[in-house]
Amino acid sequence: MATKISPSPTLKRGGWWISELGVMSFTGKVILITGASSGIGAETAKHFAQLGALLSITGLNNAAIVELCSTETPSLEQYNIFNVNIRSVFQLTTLAVPYLIKTKGNIINVSSVTGLRPLKNNLPYCMSKAALDQFTRCVALELHHDRCMSFAGKVVLITGASSGIGAETAIHFAQLGASLSITGRNKHNLEKVAEQCGQPKPFSVTGDLANENDVKNIIDSTIKHYGKIDVLVNNAAITEFGSIETASLEQYDNIFKVNVRSVLQLTTLAVPHLIKTKGNIVNVSSVAGLRPLKNNLSYCMSKAALDQFTRCVALELASRQVRVNSVNPGAVSTNILRNTGLTQEQIKILLEQLKEGHALGRIGDTLEIAKTIAFLASDDASFMTGVTMPVDGGWHATSAQSNLNITRQ
Numbered sequence: 503m504a505t506k507i508s509p510s511p512t513l514k515r516g517g518w519w520i521s522e523l524g525v526m527s528f529t530g531k532v533i534l535i536t537g538a539s540s541g542i543g544a545e546t547a548k549h550f551a552q553l554g555a556l557l558s559i560t561g562l563n564n565a566a567i568v569e570l571c572s573t574e575t576p577s578l579e580q581y582n583i584f585n586v587n588i589r590s591v592f593q594l595t596t597l598a599v600p601y602l603i604k605t606k607g608n609i610i611n612v613s614s615v616t617g618l619r620p621l622k623n624n625l626p627y628c629m630s631k632a633a634l635d636q637f638t639r640c641v642a643l644e645l646h647h648d649r650c651m652s653f654a655g656k657v658v659l660i661t662g663a664s665s666g667i668g669a670e671t672a673i674h675f676a677q678l679g680a681s682l683s684i685t686g687r688n689k690h691n692l693e694k695v696a697e698q699c700g701q702p703k704p705f706s707v708t709g710d711l712a713n714e715n716d717v718k719n720i721i722d723s724t725i726k727h728y729g730k731i732d733v734l735v736n737n738a739a740i741t742e743f744g745s746i747e748t749a750s751l752e753q754y755d756n757i758f759k760v761n762v763r764s765v766l767q768l769t770t771l772a773v774p775h776l777i778k779t780k781g782n783i784v785n786v787s788s789v790a791g792l793r794p795l796k797n798n799l800s801y802c803m804s805k806a807a808l809d810q811f812t813r814c815v816a817l818e819l820a821s822r823q824v825r826v827n828s829v830n831p832g833a834v835s836t837n838i839l840r841n842t843g844l845t846q847e848q849i850k851i852l853l854e855q856l857k858e859g860h861a862l863g864r865i866g867d868t869l870e871i872a873k874t875i876a877f878l879a880s881d882d883a884s885f886m887t888g889v890t891m892p893v894d895g896g897w898h899a900t901s902a903q904s905n906l907n908i909t910r911q
């Protein structure tokens with residue numbers, strides 16, 4: 503049976519919550535203690551309560567049991583000690599880990615000196631505690647990586663989250679514990695992505711980035727919903743094919759309106775909130791910002807402008823501890839080509855051609871880009887700003903001709 507205990511009063515001194523026992527405080531922390539109905543577990547529960555913790559305590563009688571027995575008085579029944587001392591710990595920890603990853607929490611296993619030193623006439627208990635000690639070491643190793651990157655308590659706003667790289671990025675951030683605000687034009691697709699993100703369900707806001715009022719609404723409604731923004735991912739963009747001989751001013755206007763102008767407007771509106779949270783921005787650019795492509799002039803120029811935007815704003819916001827970086831993907835199979843009006847067959851041919859542009863000889867995967875976006879947004883990249891990071895299978899380093907030799911039907 504689980505019981506909740508309210509925390510005992512704590513004192514506030516100099517902005518710190520301090521328990522009456524010293525500077526250690528667990529105010530706002532939820533602690534689950536098994537075997538809290540007796541002995542060490544009961545005393546631990548009382549002590550955490552005094553330190554301000556919110557407690558969930560549980561016990562039948564005790565969370566570990568001991569029975570006296572040796573190899574000469576064997577009984578497989580006594581081996582049942584393992585059910586409580588190890589099997590239940592394994593099960594409870596497995597169930598708790600997803601929540602602990604979200605809170606960057608920790609686990610304390612109460613073992614025994616008998617896990618470290620043998621004791622006569624106490625065989626299954628000694629073995630169970632030795633197993634528990636190895637469990638502690640194994641799980642510590644396993645959870646190290648996940649613990650490093652967590653967005654628990656962070657609000658992440660992602661544009662173009664209804665498709666492709668933006669959708670994958672939303673799902674990835676959700677797995678890392680972020681509170682999401684996702685936006686796109688297609689309400690149905692946005693809802694599908696929100697479902698894939700699981701619980702807590704992201705806040706979804708539809709809007710056309712080419713419309714100034716919609717852009718304003720994306721920021722206003724996110725702030726109304728969450729009260730803050732920690733990370734802005736400027737991901738939405740469009741592309742069209744056309745060269746200096748074939749591209750129209752209309753094409754230029756369409757592309758720059760979404761890929762550059764809306765980014766400037768959205769970022770301007772987000773910056774006051776990002777300064778408050780010492781947050782950061784990740785812009786999704788392209789290898790097309792770093793290397794020229796034939797027949798994709800306006801898109802290439804828009805991404806080059808975005809890259810310089812990244813560097814300029816990184817400089818401008820550095821003194822406010824707001825980082826600004828960019829990820830520059832190579833080709834990735836998403837809806838972006840379909841939206842240019844190319845047929846499935848043309849897209850297939852083009853993607854085959856594009857493989858050759860990548861030193862690794864293949865196109866990228868949306869998750870490869872999403873993981874880099876999350877890295878740049880995380881504390882692991884705390885000393886990085888103004889970076890335009892290619893995730894392009896080495897395209898930026900090749901001297902291959904970049905010829906999008908295809909025309910619309």
Ligand SMILES: NC(=O)c1ccc[n+]([C@@H]2O[C@H](COP(=O)([O-])OP(=O)(O)OC[C@H]3O[C@@H](n4cnc5c(N)ncnc54)[C@H](OP(=O)(O)O)[C@@H]3O)[C@@H](O)[C@H]2O)c1
Nearest residue numbers: 662664666667686687688711738739788833834836837838
């Ligand atoms: N895929 C690649 O090969 C590749 C390579 C390098 C860089 N990138 C970059 O990666 C980013 C994501 O592209 P993707 O490949 O994932 O493309 P995608 O699958 O076509 O997704 C584009 C997203 O942008 C949104 N969007 C487009 N125009 C919009 C507008 N006017 N208002 C609001 N939202 C708009 C779309 O929303 P709706 O669908 O709801 O309209 C969609 O969610 C882009 O910045 C792109 O330049 C892609």
